[in-house]
Structure formats: structure tokens, C-alpha cells
Amino acid sequence: MGSELKDYLRLKEEEWEDMCIRCGGCCGAFDDPCEHLCKDGNGKYYCDIYLHRFGRRRTVSGEVFDCVPVKKILDRHWKNDFLCAYKQYRPFPWFKLK
Template identity: 45%
Template sequence: MDSTGYEKYARGQEEEFESICKRCGECCGSLDDPCRNLVKLPDGTYFCRDYANRLGRQKTVSGSSFRCVSIREHISLATLRQNCAYRQLH
């Protein structure tokens, strides 16, 4: 596989991984004190308004600090929320 073919393959794998998310926002605090970047859509799903820069220090709506981590880190640390769709990978 050449580098262009590999990049296409890797992008497809990443899109497939991301598509597992049901956008419930629980990992971003939708059930209690959410991240300031969490936005609720009319259909009840959520998205991050600064997704590309989300990792690292962030603040919640009430002003508490927390460290945003990738969902892969949540999986490796077994800190996934109760209803998270990525639990099916365990």
C-alpha cells in the first residue's frame, strides 16, 4: 500500500471509529456540569464547538477545570460513561 493509499485507509478507520459515538455528550458533562464548548442541537444530540483544539485544560459552565482526553484514553483507562457507545468495544 503506498502512502496515499495508507492515508486513505487510516482516514476511513478514524471515521469508522468516530461514527460509533452517538453524540450523547455524557463524556463532556451533559448530565451535570458540562464543558463550556459543549453545544446541544435541536435533535437532542451534542457537539464540541472547538473539537480540533479540545484536548487538554478546559472549563465547565460553572467554572471548574478539567482535562479533556481522547475517547481512546477513556477506553484505555476504563473511564467510559455508563451509556457510552464505545463500551461495546470492551
């Protein structure tokens, strides 16, 4: 793969990641959170194993689930999922949130 294409794809990936408002909802922040979900001093959520997050994980109540890219769960529902930037963006892909 050429370096220009790699740079372009990296930029697009960063743009996609930047859309997340870190509400934590997709990681269970509003009901039964993943054991790896943490909150920073500004009230935003982050994953303490972000670079290695995919795979079998557990919630604080002990439920086992698979952590997958958020793109793969946009058709699912979770508590307060109306907050999710990707769910808001999805029906209007021509409209960029930020």
C-alpha cells in the same frame, strides 16, 4: 506514508468517530458540562471547538480539566456512561454497533 495507507487510516478514524451517538456524557452532559458542549436541534450534543478541543478546559461550574481523546478515558466513569457507544463496544471489539 503511502496514500493507500493514509486513506485506510482516515477511513478507520471516520468509522471510529461515527460510532459516537453524541450523548454528551463524556463531556459532562449529565452533570457538570464542559463550557464548549452544545446541543443541536435534534437533541444531539457537539463540541463548538471540536478540531481544537484537546487541552485545558473548564466546566460551567468552573472546574478545570483536560480534554483528551475518548480512547484515553474509557476506563473512567461518568454519569450515565453505560450509554457510551465506545464503552459498549469495548468489551466486544468484534461486534460493530452501526
